Amino acid sequence: MAIVAQHTKFSKIAWPILAWLVALIFFFPIAYMVMTSFKTDADAVKPEMLFSFTPTLENYANMTENYDYWRFATNSIITSVAATIFTLVVAVPCAYAMAFNPSRGTKDILMWMLSTKMLPAAAVLYPMIFLTKSVGLYDTHFLIVMVLSLINLPIAIWMLFTYFKDIPKDIIEAGQMDGLTTWGEVREILIPLAWGGIASTALLVFIFCWNEAYWTVRLTTTEAATLSKLIEGNRAPEGLFFGRLSAVSTAAVGPIVVLGWFCQKQLVQGLTFGAVK
Amino acid sequence: MANRTIPRLLQTPAVLLLLFWMLVPLSMTLFFSFIRYVLNNLRRPEWTSPSIDNWRGFGNYEYVWNQDAFWLAIQNSLLIVCSILFLTVALGIAVAVLINRSFPGRGMVRVLLISPFFVMPAVNAVLWINMLLDPVLGLQGIAVDAINTTIAGLKDAPLVGWFFSLWPQFEPISFRATQTSAYAVIMMVTWQWTPFAILIFMTSLQSEDQQQKEAAVLDGAGAWSQFRFLTLPHLGRPIAIVVMIQAIFHLSLYAEIEIVSRGNGNKNLPYYIGELVNNNIGAASATGIFAVILANIVAIFLLRMIGKTLME
Numbered sequence: 291m292a293i294v295a296q297h298t299k300f301s302k303i304a305w306p307i308l309a310w311l312v313a314l315i316f317f318f319p320i321a322y323m324v325m326t327s328f329k330t331d332a333d334a335v336k337p338e339m340l341f342s343f344t345p346t347l348e349n350y351a352n353m354t355e356n357y358d359y360w361r362f363a364t365n366s367i368i369t370s371v372a373a374t375i376f377t378l379v380v381a382v383p384c385a386y387a388m389a390f391n392p393s394r395g396t397k398d399i400l401m402w403m404l405s406t407k408m409l410p411a412a413a414v415l416y417p418m419i420f421l422t423k424s425v426g427l428y429d430t431h432f433l434i435v436m437v438l439s440l441i442n443l444p445i446a447i448w449m450l451f452t453y454f455k456d457i458p459k460d461i462i463e464a465g466q467m468d469g470l471t472t473w474g475e476v477r478e479i480l481i482p483l484a485w486g487g488i489a490s491t492a493l494l495v496f497i498f499c500w501n502e503a504y505w506t507v508r509l510t511t512t513e514a515a516t517l518s519k520l521i522e523g524n525r526a527p528e529g530l531f532f533g534r535l536s537a538v539s540t541a542a543v544g545p546i547v548v549l550g551w552f553c554q555k556q557l558v559q560g561l562t563f564g565a566v567k
Numbered sequence: 568m569a570n571r572t573i574p575r576l577l578q579t580p581a582v583l584l585l586l587f588w589m590l591v592p593l594s595m596t597l598f599f600s601f602i603r604y605v606l607n608n609l610r611r612p613e614w615t616s617p618s619i620d621n622w623r624g625f626g627n628y629e630y631v632w633n634q635d636a637f638w639l640a641i642q643n644s645l646l647i648v649c650s651i652l653f654l655t656v657a658l659g660i661a662v663a664v665l666i667n668r669s670f671p672g673r674g675m676v677r678v679l680l681i682s683p684f685f686v687m688p689a690v691n692a693v694l695w696i697n698m699l700l701d702p703v704l705g706l707q708g709i710a711v712d713a714i715n716t717t718i719a720g721l722k723d724a725p726l727v728g729w730f731f732s733l734w735p736q737f738e739p740i741s742f743r744a745t746q747t748s749a750y751a752v753i754m755m756v757t758w759q760w761t762p763f764a765i766l767i768f769m770t771s772l773q774s775e776d777q778q779q780k781e782a783a784v785l786d787g788a789g790a791w792s793q794f795r796f797l798t799l800p801h802l803g804r805p806i807a808i809v810v811m812i813q814a815i816f817h818l819s820l821y822a823e824i825e826i827v828s829r830g831n832g833n834k835n836l837p838y839y840i841g842e843l844v845n846n847n848i849g850a851a852s853a854t855g856i857f858a859v860i861l862a863n864i865v866a867i868f869l870l871r872m873i874g875k876t877l878m879e
Contacts, residue, residue, distance in 0.1 A: 306670035312662055313679040319758065320682055322706070323694050337709045384581035387574035399582065401874055406589045408866040410819045412837035413855030414592035416599065416844045421592065440588045443581060472573050501687040503822040508841075518822070521689035525696075525826040532698055539690045550685030551678050557763075558770045561812060565873045566767050566805050 320547070327536035334532035349537030357538050362520040366542075369431055369506075369516060370499035373438035377495050380439070381446040382488065386480060388447075389454035390462050400451065403444040404563060411441075411504050422509060429513045434506060438499045446495050449560045453487030454480070490556035493549060500546050517542040593859075600627050600852035607846055617848075627853035637854065640839035644861075647752055647835060648817045652810050654757045659764025659809065660802065664794065666765075667772045677769075684762040692826035695755040702739035711739040745832030752823050752833050760817075764809050771805040772798070804872075811869035818862055836861070 326334050328345040353359040388396050418437075422428040457480070465475045481488070503518040510519055521542060524535055550557075558566055603614045603621040614621055631637050666676055683691075702708045714737055721731040742751035775798065783793055821837050824830055830838045836858045843851035 305665070305668070306672070309666050309670060309676050310672065312665060313676040316758070316762065317679040317682055319694055319699060320686065322698065323690075326698065335704045337712065340709065380581050380584065383577035387577035391571075391574035393571075393574070397874070399578070401870055403581070403585055404873065405866060405870060406585050408815050408862055408869070409589065409593070410837065410855070410858045410862045412819060412821070412840040413859045414596055415840060415855070416848050416851055417592035417595035419844070420595070440584060443585060447581060472577075497685060501685070503688045504819070504837075507689075507822065518687055518689045521687070521693055522822060522826060524693060525829075532704070535693065535697070539694060543686045543690050546687070547682050547685045550681065554677070554681055554766060555770075557681075557684075558767055561763065562767060562808050563873050565808050566771055 320543075323536045324540050324544075326532055327540045329533045329536075331531050331533040334536070349534045350541070352534065353538055353541060356534050357520060357524075359520070359538055359541060362515060362517045363541070365431070365434075365514055366500060366516040366518075369434045369438060369514065370496055372431070372435045373442065373499045374492050374496045376435060376439045377442050377446045378488065378492055381443060381450055381491075383476075385447050385450035385454055386476060388451055389457075390459065400448065403447055407441070407444045415508060418505075418509060429510045429515075431514045433509060434514050434516070437505045437509065438502060441502070441505070442495045442498055445498070445560055445563075446491050448563045449491045449494070449556070450484075450487065452559060453484050453491075457483050490553050491560070493553045494556050494560045497546055497550055497553075596852045596855050598852075599848050600856050601625075602849060603627075604848040604852075605846060606848060623849060627849040628856075631850050631853045631857070634850075636834070636839060637857075640834050640836050641861075643749060643833055644818060644835040647749055647756075647820065647833070648814055650753045651756050651760065651817055652813055654753070655761045655764045655813065656806055656809060658757070658761045659768050660799075660806075662761070662765045663768035663772055664798065667769060680765055681762045683759050684766075686759065688759070688822045689826065691755050691759050692752075692823040695758070696742060696751055696827050700740075700742045700751055700754075702741045708739045711737050743828045743831070745828075748828035748831060749833035751827050752820070755823055755827075756817065756820065760813060763813075767805050767809055768802060771802055775801050807872060808869070811865055811872070814865045815862060815869070818858070818865070 325341075327349055328347070329339065329343050330346055330348060333339045333343050349356075388400065419428070422433055427433040461479055461483070462475055465479050470478060501518070502516075503522070506516045506518050507522055510516070521539060524531075599617060601623060602617060602619065603611075603623045603626070604617050605611070605614045608614050662680065666673060666680070686694075697705060699706050702711075718731050718734050722728050724731070740747055742748060780793060780797060783797060788796075818835075819837050820835060821841070824833050824835060824838045827833065830842065834842075836854065840851050840854050840858065843854060
């Protein structure tokens with residue numbers, strides 16, 4: 291009560307206004323991009339048409355023609371989905387074993403896995419180009435799927451580990467008493483109980499795969515190039531094309547931003563490796 | 568017996584994959600850093616492929632160490648990382664405290680605030696450098712133009728005209744120039760990562776001891792001293808974690824630097840390596856090893872901190 295009592299009338303009105311103002315400022319660049327995507331390229335650079343213009347869907351209609359959007363988007367979808375599935379297939383059993391049958395080495399293995407995430411990617415850039423070119427994997431979907439999986443594997447294992455750790459061991463032991471096999475335990479007990487955790491891990495891994503911009507740019511040319519590569523190719527001052535550039539950018543980030551809204555909590559856990567609760 | 572084997576088997580694929588990922592490319596980098604390996608060398612064709620016969624010892628390290636560009640890249644890396652860290656932590660705390668109470672539409676405010684974090688880095692950079700910061704066509708150019716026009720109009724106004732005639736004509740800033748491109752990168756990354764800091768500080772503020780706060784209020788503590796002596800110490804650990812995680816991510820910034828100015832004036836360590844990779848692999852590898860060392864200095868502290876909370 292004491293806390294509430296000190297709120298003056300002024301702060302009761304000013305506080306929410308300030309909070310909304312800050313939120314709108316942060317969101318403004320995205321809103322501006324979405325708004326510009328509905329202007330023609332000519333209107334987009336006219337100061338007098340900043341907020342008053344006739345909306346058009348022309349930029350979205352011409353996205354394929356202007357940027358070959360769907361080829362890149364398809365690559366992004368294929369590689370991100372495949373990498374998310376592969377990551378989970380490898381990470382779920384691993385995290386399961388670590389959470390329910392921990393040994394003395396478990397903690398060290400977890401820490402070591404995390405340390406692989408901290409290796410600067412640029413340090414191994416040339417070996418990666420060299421290796422993948424010499425075995426013919428450069429610019430293939432398979433390569434991008436593998437790289438995306440490997441860079442997200444530590445995060446996935448960590449997140450799943452923190453979820454599985456909270457499941458009471460007794461339940462698993464009861465399952466063992468009833469004669470369930472390891473696979474039976476996973477199917478009958480773990481997956482139903484940890485479904486939410488597995489789903490949010492998948493969501494977060496998917497978002498990270500989609501947004502990845504180092505390996506997807508450096509290890510592809512055309513075949514497996516993702517949306518990051520497409521946008522990166524438009525770095526030049528494209529003053530005359532703000533409208534179409536905004537449309538393709540909106541299409542590239544829109545679905546992911548919306549997905550992101552649903553996993554704010556998991557983001558904290560996934561990115562701080564459980565160190566902030 | 569089976570009790571130990573199955574868990575180990577389940578962990579094996581993940582361990583092997585990560586072991587391969589960590590060891591194979593890194594050992595190659597280490598090897599290349601000790602040999603002469605230059606892709607385009609007509610005079611010494613034997614240097615164009617990796618071989619132990621081209622052993623150079625620490626020669627590549629010495630070469631890189633004596634390059635001005637290397638130190639400039641380190642300096643830029645640190646400038647960019649430290650500025651982003653300072654800005655995101657300061658803004659993150661301020662906004663987290665601001666929204667850490669109930670008000671109408673709080674859920675919506677949270678959604679708006681977190682959104683920038685999910686924008687892909689390439690879009691973030693293209694959006695900022697072209698549409699927001701461009702000195703002519705971007706919002707910056709439009710805003711500066713509008714200010715100049717307004718002032719010019721007011722110069723003829725009665726009474727206050729003399730005041731406005733003292734004002735200079737404002738010039739928009741080009742953020743692709745050598746001196747300013749690093750600031751553009753700092754701005755766009757700060758915009759993207761402040762939401763991350765806000766989210767973590769907010770999560771942490773929710774676990775703050777409210778009874779302690781109420782006791783402090785009863786003792787007559789003002790808003791500032793509550794913040795200074797209760798909230799800030801409570802945020803100590805989250806701040807450390809935000810700083811270290813961001814340091815690791817931002818030490819390898821690449822897309823933003825490439826898009827803003829192709830490294831002109833804001834070349835950081837990964838970008839410098841990326842340029843060397845086009846020709847001098849030996850030097851690129853030695854620089855890579857330096858980058859690993861730099862990242863490890865941060866990583867050791869972070870790992871130690873996470874390790875402490877791991878088994879709780």
